[in-house]
Amino acid sequence: MNKDAIWIDEIHKNSRYGLKGKILSREKSEFQEIIILETEEYGNALMLDGCWMISDKQEKYYHECLVHPALTSLEKISKVLIIGGGDGGTARECLKYKSLLKIDLVEIDKLVIDLSKKHLKQVNENSWEDPRLKIHIADGTKWIRERNDNDYDAIFIDCSDPSEFSKGLFSLEFYKECKRIMSKNGILATQSESPESFKKHHINIINSIKEIFNISSTMYSFVPFYPSGLWSWTFASDDNKNFLKPKFKNLKIIECSCEVWNRKYQKGAFQMMPNKIIKELSKRK
Numbered sequence: 001m002n003k004d005a006i007w008i009d010e011i012h013k014n015s016r017y018g019l020k021g022k023i024l025s026r027e028k029s030e031f032q033e034i035i036i037l038e039t040e041e042y043g044n045a046l047m048l049d050g051c052w053m054i055s056d057k058q059e060k061y062y063h064e065c066l067v068h069p070a071l072t073s074l075e076k077i078s079k080v081l082i083i084g085g086g087d088g089g090t091a092r093e094c095l096k097y098k099s100l101l102k103i104d105l106v107e108i109d110k111l112v113i114d115l116s117k118k119h120l121k122q123v124n125e126n127s128w129e130d131p132r133l134k135i136h137i138a139d140g141t142k143w144i145r146e147r148n149d150n151d152y153d154a155i156f157i158d159c160s161d162p163s164e165f166s167k168g169l170f171s172l173e174f175y176k177e178c179k180r181i182m183s184k185n186g187i188l189a190t191q192s193e194s195p196e197s198f199k200k201h202h203i204n205i206i207n208s209i210k211e212i213f214n215i216s217s218t219m220y221s222f223v224p225f226y227p228s229g230l231w232s233w234t235f236a237s238d239d240n241k242n243f244l245k246p247k248f249k250n251l252k253i254i255e256c257s258c259e260v261w262n263r264k265y266q267k268g269a270f271q272m273m274p275n276k277i278i279k280e281l282s283k284r285k
């Protein structure tokens, strides 16, 4: 290990989640502190305001689970919206769908994209060069208000944990807007925090989504270096009949391209809601 290597920790509720490596970049944008760390074990890792977002070797646990349950359940995918996702990993997974014509990616912090282009090439591969991907530097909660009704087949919310500037992406108003701009059988997919280390936020996200959409479901899996390691993704739609049923005809090709996700993995992950979360959610009625 390089002699300049230092430990960088995410500190969450008196626990540390650390990686040792060499700092490639440490900058403050208008919104947050951005660190890129080069590690031996996990490749390059991105931290925003003290929270780990991705590392080269673990990001597939996160991005494949966010994207494929949604996109394999659609017969036809032409237009997709990504809110956040400045590291390019979600876009990379979406671009595997050849029928897709356009992705709008709305990221508030241009510096995250610039640094990802420079240091996180393994994550975004060549997604930024794909003519189907259009970048918008804007606040997603405002940008979405100006979009037409029923315009997107899928919307991905790929954001950081709730904070002063990201909390709008977890609000009822924002989910309502997502529903308005989604096609009738469209699907929303959001990272929904950890049932263990962010339990309150996790429950709030699920309850808010239930308030807005006819149908929703949450899957659980791992992102090893996130607080507690246990993470979740919630999917929602207004189309009760076809929700999360595999319909994409080249599903096998997608499966083969993945490191973590496959149909069986997904099936198990949707059965993993911890009992304490089931109990909490049942209190709401």
Ligand code: SPD
Pocket: 051, 052, 053, 054, 062, 085, 086, 087, 088, 089, 090, 158, 159, 160, 161, 191, 226, 227
């Ligand atoms: N606690 C970290 C939650 C971060 C979720 N978003 C990660 C962004 C990856 N594209």
